[in-house]
Amino acid sequence: MAPTPPSMTHLSATAMVPRWPLRFAPRRRLLDTSSLPDTKNQPTRVERGERKTKLQKYASKQQRPLLSLLHARTSSLLGGSSLSVACSLLSLSSPPWRMDATTSTGASSSLPLHLIIDDALALVSPLQQSFQRSQRHCFGDSAPGEFPLAANPSIVLHVLTSCNLEPDDLAHLEASSILLFLSNATCSFFRKPANFPPDFQLSMSELAALDMCQKRAIFKPMTQQEREMFKQRCGGSWKLVLRFIMAGEACCRREKSQAIAGPGHSIAVTTSGAVYTFGSNSSGQLGHGSLEEEWRPRIIRSLQGIRIIQAAAGAGRTMLVSDAGRVYAFGKDSFGEVEYAAQGSRVVTTPQMVESLKDIYIVQAAIGNFFTAVLSREGCVYTFSWGNDMKLGHQTEPNDVQPHLLAGPLENIPVVQIAAGYCYLLALACQPSGMSVYSVGCGLGGKLGHGSRTDEKYPRLIEQFQALNIQPVVVAAGAWHAAVVGKDGRVCTWGWGRYGCLGHGNEECESVPKVVESLVNVRAVHVATGDYTTFVVSDKGDVYSFGCGESSSLGHNTITEGNNRHTNVLSPELVTSLKRTKERVAQISLTNSIYWNAHTFALTDSGKLYAFGAGDKGQLGTELVAQQSERGTPERVDINLS
Template sequence: MAACGVGELGAGQGNRHVWCLKGWDFGDLTILVSIVRATCTFFSKPANFAPNSALSLPELAAFDMCQKRTMFKLMTQEEKECLKQQCGGSWKHVLRYILVREKNVSRVIAGPGHSIVITTSGDVYSFGANCSGQLGLGDSEDRFKPCLIRSLQGIRITQAAVGSRRTMLVSDTGRVYAFGKDSFRGAESVEAAHTNQITTPKVVESLKGVFVVQAVIGGYFSAVLSREGRVYTFSWGKSERLGHNSEPSDVEPRLLSELEDVPVAYISAGNCYLLMLAYQPNGMSVYSVGCGLGGKLGHGCKNNKGMPKLIEQFRSLSFKPVSIAAGTWHAAALGADGRVCTWGWGHTGCLGHGDEEYKAVPTVVEGLRNVKAVHLSTGEYTTFVVADNGDVYSCGSGESLNLAFQGDDEAEEEEGPDFSTPSIVESLKALNKKVAQVCPTNASYWLNSEMGHPHTFAVMESGELCAFGGGTRGQLGVKLLEGVEKVSVPMHVPIDLS
């Protein structure tokens, strides 16, 4: 696809130039349209910087769009140039690098027992279980409706990570705030059970020297991504599980130095492993590190990897990943052409290949051959795929109603639910609203059973938010009737995402 136009250069340059975006094949129409719009906006309003005759018009437009990001504004000129070189020597590539992360990040998080929602203005709402202060509201009482975290007013939050009894928030100025269980180790354990609790958002002091743009919480570790594309991990470092050999309870951020020269655009955490979507001018690549049981690292084996390793299978599939999702025990990737790959544990059919066998390398989901996917997400044993027409497909465990399937309960008790190939989620289709994102709980149920069954959010293009699944602790944003533990019909969540 190409987008062309005619633009006038600044005063003193004298020439009219025909510019063309041909070759900006970002593998994603949304990103391309964003850049085309940015270019048009650039010519209709004053720029944020002095004219630069050395730059082409598309380069100027891309640079102007970068300037609108707080993370970019706060960089020194030297840091900006360094990022430009890391991304391939072009401001268009820098903008693409930023947009890839922004498109992948969700503002709605379904944690184990509690939920976090971020509005477009950067306000944060929390609700659900609050036994360790993980709602950030100054106490430890559960909430059954969305509550604004007022202590953060005046701070624009852009991203959240939710784990077992813990929450981390990232601001547009690169600060990380944490509350709940005072441990970077996500899963509940004997060692972590008696840690201190923080009931209001507190700046993570050890990260003050790092401008953070994303945080994630896995089952046994936490990780953050810097604006320069560097990845830092906390905890679970023994035997070099995550690129370093510190103690599992380590609270210091440790750089994954093996990827120091590879700009990472997005990270995703499973229970005991980490996926990283790395930026390349000619297409994205995926690295993995951590526990390899079930083949979830994607390297054709079940071995652990203490150092990040490139998943090479995508090349042989001619698959250009633009999005990744590390489920608790399995993983998925979205390709530029709309194909979906899954790999790892196949329990309950969560990989969508028609069986429960594990896959040690990324494998294309044939059941979605006629579907162009635009979004995907993974939970413990669930996978969701959103098609370009707004239909939602899912596969995996229907036992908790986390997939919103409404089957015959008696038949399921006898035979067990079987959703090993992707099927349309009819309860969402019945809403007659186009779905943009689906966000399921991505945590081990057996480690968090006291929080109730997993739950899932569906974000509509209109900004409306719906939820289904477990809700005994208030994580759906509404109080269920007495004796009701979970719901399969999506319920409206009373919150304005805008």
């Protein structure tokens, strides 16, 4: 049961910080005035009036909403602090008051400036105003202590849900009524029922928490009964539900290493969020500010202070996603023109934030040959495209610099994972009936899984999984074939079957998902697909591979003696060379491009990285013997990702 916030009726201007329960303790930054402007040289009343008039004219001219203008103005004044912005938008007053020593030790004893929302656009109120005038201005002449926005609470709700507040922030608002900087004034505005749907009995802060929960991908597909059960398990508070969901999101984002075997170049992300790159660098895709190849892992120094949680690699291009939901991109010219509009430059050699995505919290990126897709925290898929081969459901010019929401059924269904092939996209979606897979793009070879080779302009549900009684939990998109791991550990493959990459013992295409029968006694937990190659990792850490043996990327060391031919593997075989490392493999990454010789990474539970396959550009991160361009057995890369 959530602790009941303490009553605020006993508080005064000289004792504003009670002893909260730990989980609801107000943060030190909430009451820190160090980021506020200096009070010296405050503008005169005439100057303030002129500034107010100019802003009103500007807002009218540009037809910008009042809240947007206030948010931008307040963000610049208060340094972007979420709660500071929200509180300023909610009419913080500024009479003198004393801070508790546990709240701030170096801050000024009074707030120098405040912003308020009134019937029109009000701006700055200086410290020299008397306490009585501040009270009249903030709470109204006729009813001191009454919050003026009570007449239009929808504005308050909009502010609370737009400023990225955390559960603790909402709890602090409800518990302390942060507006109570005036003595002898009590306010239950954030605690009393707000009379808004879907529950008219919820308080303003509870409604804000519920609204933010409803934007989460994991929450959207829940039934009403499941949501109520979830709420009761979390102490009956939507703020605690939001905290639980955010904690789960943080666990998924943090302390997970990753290795990406890109087309000719490689990316390694440590658990601390540092990024190492190596291999081909003809387009600046390594991010080191030059075009020189790197044969050993080298850290990207310009990302210092930014924690990366996910990476994606394409032909001559790289994308990185930070734990703050920002996307950074660098590399090839077409990628630069589309993703971050590099003016006058054909290559970008250092990470640049994708400005068009800065207002969307991104958790995953995927790169195909002619498109890029990103997944938001809310479970929405956005795409860019270039060239004429892939538009993914949005009617735009071939080269479009703006992200577009993937049109079709996925607009209303939350997605939890995306995977990009050469010219198609897979999306793992979460619905009340369970997990499902949608596909969109080029249908050549049957890789969309709908029983035909027809292209799909909009995402379409792959219905075969229901017939197989398989609930997908992991999707992988190779260049021309795809794979899924089910909740029960079964593996399905479909698409172009060349070189045996589907694992069915032949090279025939499959236009609908088909269970790999030779793996029915193996409980799979991970699958990776590349250019006609497939790897499966079992729950015991064993690795199986099948498909094209070119470049020794299968790990079987299948070079035939005498004529140096590579052998294809039509059915899954245990990669014994990885077994000999005596390490438990957690993740496999394969080159997913038809234009580059393939290489493979195996990442272990302990953070060790093993590489094999093509290494002619340094993409293995290990030295090769003279005149050798590939490695048939795994070799340890000199880097620890844990």
